[in-house]
Amino acid sequence: MDIGAFGIYICLFIGLYFEVFLLISFLERRPEVKSAATPKRYPSVSILVPSFNEEKTIAGTLQSLLDLTYPKDKLEIVVINDGSKDKTAEIAARFAAEHPQIKLLNKENGGKYTALNVGIEHSSAELIGCLDADSFVAKDALVEAVKQFETDSSIMAITPAMKVYQPRKVLELMQSVEYMFGIFYKKMFDNLSAINVLPGPFSIYKSDVFRKIGGFKHAHNTEDMEITFRMHAHGLRIANAHTALVYTTVPNTVAALVKQRTRWSQGFLQNSRDYSYMFFNPRFGNFGMLVLPFGLIAFCAGLYTASYALYRAVSFVLTRALDMFATHIPPHLSTPHLQWFYINTSMMTFLVITVLGMTFVAIFLGQHITKSRLSITSFVSYFVLFGLIAPLWLARAAWGALRAQESAWR
Amino acid sequence: MAWKRYILAFCITAAIFGTAFYIAQRIDAGRIADIRATEESISIDILSSETQFELLGHLDCKIIAENPVLSDELNSLASRLSVAEENLGATNKEVINLKEQYSLLEIKDYLLLQQISEKCHSKPVFVLYFYSNAGDCKDCGRMGQELSYLREIYPGLRVYSFDYNLDLSAVKTLIALQKLQGPLPAFIVNNRAPVYGFKTLDEVEKLIPELKTLATSTAATSTKASN
Numbered sequence: 001m002d003i004g005a006f007g008i009y010i011c012l013f014i015g016l017y018f019e020v021f022l023l024i025s026f027l028e029r030r031p032e033v034k035s036a037a038t039p040k041r042y043p044s045v046s047i048l049v050p051s052f053n054e055e056k057t058i059a060g061t062l063q064s065l066l067d068l069t070y071p072k073d074k075l076e077i078v079v080i081n082d083g084s085k086d087k088t089a090e091i092a093a094r095f096a097a098e099h100p101q102i103k104l105l106n107k108e109n110g111g112k113y114t115a116l117n118v119g120i121e122h123s124s125a126e127l128i129g130c131l132d133a134d135s136f137v138a139k140d141a142l143v144e145a146v147k148q149f150e151t152d153s154s155i156m157a158i159t160p161a162m163k164v165y166q167p168r169k170v171l172e173l174m175q176s177v178e179y180m181f182g183i184f185y186k187k188m189f190d191n192l193s194a195i196n197v198l199p200g201p202f203s204i205y206k207s208d209v210f211r212k213i214g215g216f217k218h219a220h221n222t223e224d225m226e227i228t229f230r231m232h233a234h235g236l237r238i239a240n241a242h243t244a245l246v247y248t249t250v251p252n253t254v255a256a257l258v259k260q261r262t263r264w265s266q267g268f269l270q271n272s273r274d275y276s277y278m279f280f281n282p283r284f285g286n287f288g289m290l291v292l293p294f295g296l297i298a299f300c301a302g303l304y305t306a307s308y309a310l311y312r313a314v315s316f317v318l319t320r321a322l323d324m325f326a327t328h329i330p331p332h333l334s335t336p337h338l339q340w341f342y343i344n345t346s347m348m349t350f351l352v353i354t355v356l357g358m359t360f361v362a363i364f365l366g367q368h369i370t371k372s373r374l375s376i377t378s379f380v381s382y383f384v385l386f387g388l389i390a391p392l393w394l395a396r397a398a399w400g401a402l403r404a405q406e407s408a409w410r
Numbered sequence: 411m412a413w414k415r416y417i418l419a420f421c422i423t424a425a426i427f428g429t430a431f432y433i434a435q436r437i438d439a440g441r442i443a444d445i446r447a448t449e450e451s452i453s454i455d456i457l458s459s460e461t462q463f464e465l466l467g468h469l470d471c472k473i474i475a476e477n478p479v480l481s482d483e484l485n486s487l488a489s490r491l492s493v494a495e496e497n498l499g500a501t502n503k504e505v506i507n508l509k510e511q512y513s514l515l516e517i518k519d520y521l522l523l524q525q526i527s528e529k530c531h532s533k534p535v536f537v538l539y540f541y542s543n544a545g546d547c548k549d550c551g552r553m554g555q556e557l558s559y560l561r562e563i564y565p566g567l568r569v570y571s572f573d574y575n576l577d578l579s580a581v582k583t584l585i586a587l588q589k590l591q592g593p594l595p596a597f598i599v600n601n602r603a604p605v606y607g608f609k610t611l612d613e614v615e616k617l618i619p620e621l622k623t624l625a626t627s628t629a630a631t632s633t634k635a636s637n
Contacts, residue, residue, distance in 0.1 A: 016426060326552055346497065349434075350433055
């Protein structure tokens with residue numbers, strides 16, 4: 001066995017270990033079924049909507065918030081216009097004029113974290129939520145989140161179940177499967193008290209969080225990831241409300257997707273460096289012992305596997321081309337062997353099938369958790385495209401992190 | 411921290427790896443058995459022809475002409491052996507053993523072919539090809555590709571390939587009889603003088619003028635026509 005293949009076996013072992021770990025976690029504690037019960041109490045809530053040039057989606061975002069089944073006197077919507085140059089402020093102002101629940105704050109452009117901090121300063125509610133201006137909430141999302149807070153008084157923040165908003169294009173379909181996989185592993189991370197990120201779309205915090213650990217930081221353009229790390233560092237519990245659904249728009253071009261994921265991946269690398277003391281530290285529970293190390297290992301494994309596959313493909317093509325050049329054998333198609341004897345039945349084949357099979361299981365469980373179904377086209381898009389595109393952002397993120405260069409927002 | 415969960419996940423993962431290893435091993439063992447069965451079958455066929463030859467002092471040339479039996483089976487065996495060698499490694503004892511048996515069958519088929527051509531006045535086209543996969547012959551793979559290609563185009567062409575380094579007295583005797591001394595790859599066409607070193611496809615075709623007398627396969631004919 002060559003060293004390259006040995007490395008792939010190590011990657012497969014780690015990947016399989018992680019999937020097995022999550023499945024054990026699922027079997028130990030299955031997600032509860034959504035109930036029709038209402039919260040015992042409706043705490044006051046401020047939903048912050050940081051906006052920068054979101055004229056295409058902000059109206060839909062605000063309307064979805066207005067449609068929330070939550071007492072209007074307990075819900076405040078704060079739009080923070082972060083120096084938009086398009087009609088975002090105009091649209092938000094119109095909504096604010098028509099709906100007293102909506103408050104518009106205008107500020108100079110300073111980045112998303114500054115907008116969120118301005119919103120926090122202007123809020124006196126018990127719960128503070130964030131919603132990116134390109135996302136839309138289900139009507140009962142807030143009620144479901146509040147119910148989740150009521151299950152345990154030690155919960156300090158809630159993440160929702162995130163789905164792709166109206167996926168139509170191939171890349172959107174691919175991401176719809178990825179997000180479904182994310183729903184499963186986020187719930188399993190919740191079982192392990194090790195949620196790794198409080199995403200921009202509809203994460204909800206107890207206002208005490210900001211009093212205890214401060215507001216958002218620049219954090220390499222991944223303020224949502226950093227605050228999650230900081231909460232774990234301070235022992236603040238984060239839970240997942242899998243019944244609180246939020247729909248988010250996703251990049252539909254390769255360039256936009258790679259840019260977004262480079263920011264996320266590079267942010268993870270740089271925040272990991274900032275919080276390196278948490279790695280393999282039992283004091284931070286499964287977050288320090290499993291989720292953080294696995295995240296980093298998965299990053300390296302992804303890059304390694306892609307590099308190895310590329311090396312093998314290039315070597316194969318080059319060898320064939322050189323052979324043809326040297327031998328003068330004209331291009332021809334040899335009759336393929338169809339008997340079982342010629343099927344690749346190496347140990348690696350079985351392991352890859354197992355890893356893919358377990359990924360399928362995770363995606364199906366994600367569907368089961370959210371009571372939804374993905375199309376066959378989505379699955380095909382995911383399994384065909386993801387492995388081809390992901391290495392691009394992994395490589396860019398690694399390069400950016402090595403050069404300590406900040407990734408771009410958009 | 412639930413350490414038990416970490417250990418359990420490790421055990422399950424290790425068990426999955428063990429199962430994958432076991433299944434792959436079983437399938438490889440099945441492949442070896444398949445090759446062995448084919449070799450036995452070919453061996454019986456050769457023995458049958460030889461016995462018939464000895465009993466009657468001749469062979470039914472008509473039947474032989476209509477059923478050029480062993481060539482296809484040996485070709486199929488060669489490609490299977492190549493897969494087994496790739497999966498299990500060239501140094502695997504089972505693979506070496508199968509290769510030795512395969513080489514013996516090739517030699518017996520070659521000898522039988524000589525007898526048949528003499529008795530039936532046929533003019534077979536055959537190549538004895540000697541290679542090494544010990545890392546000392548970088549052109550052997552390419553030469554092998556050329557001969558495989560020619561065999562695909564001309565199904566009547568018989569190629570007997572031998573691992574020069576195989577520790578088998580019959581192969582060593584063949585090498586000595588053919589007075590093979592030069593660098594590998596080397597090949598002998600119809601018992602003529604050995605040709606040493608790498609040759610391009612065009613050069614090989616020139617070295618085997620008898621190819622023109624052989625029929626081409628349907629696929630090759632259509633490929634050639636389109637060129």
